[in-house]
Amino acid sequence: xxxxxxxxxxxxxxxxxxxxxxxxxxxxxxxxxxxxxxxxxxxxxxxxxxxxxxxxxxxxxxxxxxxxxxxxxxxxxxxxxxxxxxxxxxxxxxxxxxxxxxxxxxxxxxxxxxxxxxxxxxxxxxxxxxxxxxxxxxxxxxxxxxxxxxxxxxxxxxxxxxxxxxxxxxxxxxxxxxxxxxxxxxxxxxxxxxxxxxxxxxxxxxxxxxxxxxxxxxxxxxxxxxxxxxxxxxxxxxxxxxxxxxxxxxxxxxxxxxxxxxxxxxxxxxxxxxxxxxxxxxxxxxxxxxxxxxxxxxxxxxxxxxxxxxxxxxxxxxxxxxxxxxxxxxxxxxxxxxxxxxxxxxxxxxxxxxxxxxxxxxxxxxxxxxxxxxxxxxxxxxxxxxxxxxxxxxxxxxxxxxxxxxxxxxxxxxxxxxxxxxxxxxxxxxxxxxxxxxxxxxxxxxxxxxxxxxxxxxxxxxxxxxxxxxxxxxxxxxxxxxxxxxxxxxxxxxxxxxxxxxxxxxxxxxxxxxxxxxxxxxxxxxxxxxxxxxxxxxxxxxxxxxxxxxxxxxxxxxxxxxxxxxxxxxxxxxxxxxxxxxxxxxxxxxxxxxxxxxxxxxxxxxxxxxxxxxxxxxxxxxxxxxxxxxxxxxxxxxxxxxxxxxxxxxxxxxxxxxxxxxxxxxxxxxxxxxxxxxxxxxxx
Numbered sequence: 271x272x273x274x275x276x277x278x279x280x281x282x283x284x285x286x287x288x289x290x291x292x293x294x295x296x297x298x299x300x301x302x303x304x305x306x307x308x309x310x311x312x313x314x315x316x317x318x319x320x321x322x323x324x325x326x327x328x329x330x331x332x333x334x335x336x337x338x339x340x341x342x343x344x345x346x347x348x349x350x351x352x353x354x355x356x357x358x359x360x361x362x363x364x365x366x367x368x369x370x371x372x373x374x375x376x377x378x379x380x381x382x383x384x385x386x387x388x389x390x391x392x393x394x395x396x397x398x399x400x401x402x403x404x405x406x407x408x409x410x411x412x413x414x415x416x417x418x419x420x421x422x423x424x425x426x427x428x429x430x431x432x433x434x435x436x437x438x439x440x441x442x443x444x445x446x447x448x449x450x451x452x453x454x455x456x457x458x459x460x461x462x463x464x465x466x467x468x469x470x471x472x473x474x475x476x477x478x479x480x481x482x483x484x485x486x487x488x489x490x491x492x493x494x495x496x497x498x499x500x501x502x503x504x505x506x507x508x509x510x511x512x513x514x515x516x517x518x519x520x521x522x523x524x525x526x527x528x529x530x531x532x533x534x535x536x537x538x539x540x541x542x543x544x545x546x547x548x549x550x551x552x553x554x555x556x557x558x559x560x561x562x563x564x565x566x567x568x569x570x571x572x573x574x575x576x577x578x579x580x581x582x583x584x585x586x587x588x589x590x591x592x593x594x595x596x597x598x599x600x601x602x603x604x605x606x607x608x609x610x611x612x613x614x615x616x617x618x619x620x621x622x623x624x625x626x627x628x629x630x631x632x633x634x635x636x637x638x639x640x641x642x643x644x645x646x647x648x649x650x651x652x653x654x655x656x657x658x659x660x661x662x663x664x665x666x667x668x669x670x671x672x673x674x675x676x677x678x679x680x681x682x683x684x685x686x687x688x689x690x691x692x693x694x695x696x697x698x699x700x701x702x703x704x705x706x707x708x709x710x711x712x713x714x715x716x717x718x719x720x721x722x723x724x725x726x727x728x729x730x731x732x733x734x735x736x737x738x739x740x741x742x743x744x745x746x747x748x749x750x751x752x753x754x755x756x757x758x759x760x761x762x763x764x765x766x767x768x769x770x771x772x773x774x775x776x777x778x779x780x781x782x783x784x785x786x787x788x789x790x791x792x793x794x795x796x797x798x799x800x801x802x803x804x805x806x807x808x809x810x811x812x813x814x815x816x817x818x819x820x821x822x823x824x825x826x827x828x829x830x831x832x833x834x835x836x837x838x839x840x841x842x843x844x845x846x847x848x849x850x851x852x853x854x855x856x857x858x859x860x861x862x863x864x865x866x867x868x869x870x871x872x873x874x875x876x877x878x879x880x881x882x883x884x885x886x887x888x889x890x891x892x893x894x895x896x897x898x899x900x901x902x903x904x905x906x907x908x909x910x911x912x913x914x915x916x917x918x919x920x921x922x923x924x925x926x927x928x929x930x931x932x933x934x935x936x937x938x939x940x941x942x943x944x945x946x947x948x949x950x951x952x953x954x
Contacts (some may be wrong), residue, residue, distance in 0.1 A: 355506055355536070362535035363528060367420065372443035372509045373502075375451035376422035378429070383452040389484030392452060396445055400488050404428045405444070407489040408435035410472045411652050411684055412716040415747030418513040421447035434746055435715070439508045441488045442476040455481045458505040463496035469545050469567065469576035471508055507537035511546045518550050520749040521780040526550055541571035549583075555782065557587050574600045578613050585620075593617060608648035615640030616657050622664065637661055656685040668693070679710040684719065687712045691722045700726040714739060715746040717753050724756060733764045751777055758790070767798040785811070792824055801832035817850055823859060826851075830863040842872075854885055866893055882910040884921050888928040895932045903929060 355371035386392050399405040405428050408414055416434045419427070421444045427433035428444070436444075442458060449456045459477040468474075477487035477494060485494070514529035527550070533543045545567040552560035564580050577600050584593035597617055601610040618637035622630050638661055644654045655678035662671035672693060678686030687710030694703035703726045712719040720743030727736035740757040747753055754777050761770035771794040777787035788807050795804035808825040815821060822845050829838035842859075845851040853876055860869035873890040876883070887910045894903035907925040911918035 355502060358503075358536050359506075359532055362532035364532050368525070368528070370420045370422075372440070372506055373421050373446040373450065375447040376425075379422060379425055379448055379451040382425075382429070383448050386452055389454065389480040389482045389486075392449060392454070392480070393484055393486045396448065396486055396488055399428055403431040404433055405441060405488055406433070406435045407441075408437050408472065409713065409716070412713065413718075413747065413750070414516070415519055415717070415749040415753075417516040418509065437471055437512055438474060438476040438487075438489065439471060439505060439512065442478050442505065443509060445478045445486045445488065449478065449480055449486075458500050458502060459485065459494060459497045460500050461494045461496060462498040463494075468571045469542050469573040470579065471512060471542075473575060474508070476505065476508070501537075503536045504540075507533040507540070507543065510536075511542055514546055514550075516749070518546075518553055521553070523550060523554065541567045544570070545576065552583060552587065553782075557589075561587070561589065561592060572603075574604045574607055575609065578609050581613050581617075590617075590621075606647060608644045608651040608654075611640045611644040611647065612651055612654050612657070615644060616653070619657055619661055619664075634661060634664065650681070650683075652683060653685045655683050656689045659686070659689055676706075679706055682711050684710060684712050684716065686710070688718055688722055691726065695726050695729055698729075700729040714743055717743055717747050717750045720753065721756050724760060728760065728763065733760065736760050737764070751781060751783060755783075755787070755790075758794075762794060762797075767794050770794050771798075771803075789820060789824060792828070796824065796828055796831060799831065801828055804828045805832070817848075819850060819855075822850055823855065826856070826859050827863055830859065830865060830868075854889070857886075857889060866896070869893060877906070877910065881917075882914045882921060884917075884924040887921055888924045891925045892928045892932040895929050896936065900929070 356369060356374065359371055360369045383392065383395065386395055396405075412435075414435070414437075418436075418440055421440075424433060424436065424440065424444055425447065446456045446458070457479045459479055461475045475487065475490070475494065477485050477490065477497075479485050479497075479499075485497075487494070510529045510533040514526040514533070517523070517525035517529065527547075530543055530546050530550075533546075534540075537543070545564060548560045548563035548567060551563060561580075561584065564583075568577050568580070577596050581593045581596045584590070584596060594617060597610065597613040600607065601614055604610055615637045618633045618640065622633035622637065625633055638658070641654050641658050641661070644651050645658075655674060659671040659675045659678075662668075662674065672690065675686045675690035675693070679690050687707050690706045691703040694700070694706060704723065707719060707722060707726075712722075714720045714723055720739055724736040724739045727733075727739060737757070737760055740753060740760060744750065744753050744757065754773060758770045758773040761767075761773055771791050774787050774791045774794070778784055778791060781787075788811065792804045792807040792811075795801070795807070804824070805828050808821060808828055811821045812818070812825050822841070826838060826841055826845070829835075829841060842851070842856045846853055846856060853872060857869040857872050860866065860872065870890065870893045873886055873893070876886050877890070887906065891903035891906050894900065894906065903925070907922055910925075911921045914921050
């Protein structure tokens with residue numbers, strides 16, 4: 271029979287609907303239920319996604335457009351009678367704990383609700399769980415770096431007071447599990463009115479209605495405007511997208527793809543899953559597929575906030591033209607959306623930084639107009655005050671920028687508090703910077719805030735406090751690569767080189783910056799004189815990318831420090847011959863590893879070149895002077911100046927300047943040594 275495979279996005283031939291797609295081996299559905307769009311193809315469907323960076327993680331930098339801007343959810347296909355959600359997840363390819371459906375209660379949950387009489391009492395019990403460390407909502411201004419947990423596990427952490435923030439759909443399934451443990455039947459509700467965003471789950475309200483009509487929405491500040499019932503399959507698909515996002519953040523794309531395939535299987539052919547796939551493609555560097563795929567998802571499900579998040583992604587991917595197109599498209603279709611004006615303002619501000627003088631003023635004026643309009647439409651729109659302050663900084667009005675930021679930070683604007691902290695730290699006022707962050711209520715669970723706290727603590731030489739800040743932030747954001755990198759740098763600064771290298775290990779295993787992390791780890795090993803460990807990283811890296819300059823330099827240092835003379839000389843000769851490193855690069859390495867004789871020998875061999883190089887001549891003259899041979903340095907200067915002809919005076923000036931610097935440094939070192947010898951306890 272003919273069926274439709276939502277993963278392959280095309281019709282396939284199968285014996286019946288229990289058989290899997292012969293190409294991707296995933297679940298199929300009846301052809302008439304979900305015909306393939308006439309313009310669709312595999313690339314389009316598998317690549318549709320981009321804002322789940324903001325969606326499932328909680329990175330919603332943008333607010334919503336208000337009533338009427340979003341489409342109504344589409345009903346999902348009904349499950350076969352009597353088939354549980356857990357069974358359907360297993361059929362979709364999940365196994366073990368991954369196949370446990372959200373909303374599944376355990377004995378602890380049954381025990382917790384045993385004495386509860388009715389729906390109202392259950393609602394009161396849920397409200398008691400809403401507290402810091404227990405059931406708490408993921409802030410939309412904050413990145414999420416922790417996984418989505420099965421409801422029973424989440425409940426265990428809530429009871430223990432160790433739970434991390436969750437999205438509305440996770441909280442709804444926790445309520446559903448408690449209701450099921452109590453013996454209540456439930457239905458899921460969302461809001462077809464008010465603030466909604468079909469592809470940004472961080473902006474989607476989800477509630478649970480009990481059989482007696484009680485509606486429970488843990489984080490609600492008011493009733494749903496237009497309650498709309500959704501199937502358990504749709505709610506579960508949303509939950510799976512959240513879990514896929516968490517896996518993606520840890521670069522576990524196998525798990526992420528499995529969850530997205532399962533979401534597709536139980537709630538077929540919907541844009542949110544396709545959108546998630548697109549984001550995963552972008553994370554894996556598949557820009558040519560990911561961006562068009564995200565746009566295709568947006569074409570299927572209009573979501574201005576998701577499109578604006580895609581603006582951010584386009585900028586990160588160095589696609590400024592695409593970013594402009596997306597932002598202007600949103601502004602045209604939603605002229606009263608504050609976030610659209612904010613996006614255009616920020617883009618103009620960024621353009622003005624590198625614009626010619628003749629154009630800069632116009633771009634800054636346009637940026638100011640759009641940013642002020644954003645604040646008029648929504649005084650609390652996050653990011654507008656910080657952007658206006660950056661504009662003032664560009665215009666050299668530091669006092670005005672600081673005043674604006676203080677006012678916004680007092681209104682609990684986290685972006686304003688972060689920029690204010692940076693300005694204060696630059697002025698050497700780290701205590702005031704820390705206070706500004708604290709007064710603004712900036713949460714150290716937010717990786718940006720945690721890094722700002724740590725930077726100021728380090729500036730105050732509070733290393734232990736800075737490391738404690740990083741450890742706490744990593745507990746809340748265990749997949750944050752930026753936090754791991756900063757923590758490693760703090761450990762290095764504290765002289766804890768082994769710990770710093772170990773802290774980098776998770777980063778070296780996967781991810782777009784894995785290669786960079788490995789090179790940093792090699793540097794730490796070299797700094798700690800652990801040459802063998804450094805070489806174990808650098809030699810394979812050099813073999814994989816023999817023309818990479820940084821790897822070459824580090825490998826040369828490793829050979830030199832490890833007294834592998836033949837390898838060092840051979841690598842240096844080859845690198846210079848292939849013009850991958852300059853002679854000055856290599857001379858610099860020899861000096862860095864305290865082998866000035868090698869540097870001197872290399873430079874002496876270059877002095878017979880047709881045209882003397884001022885830098886090479888100057889460095890060699892400085893080496894002569896440092897070794898007590900200033901007469902040779904002066905002879906070299908005069909000989910090379912004569913050889914250089916009309917450029918001789920420039921060589922003389924360069925050498926004289928270098929010799930003066932060398933002699934000043936030698937005098938400084940001698941004074942320091944003399945002072946040390948005179949100190950108590952240093953006398954012979």
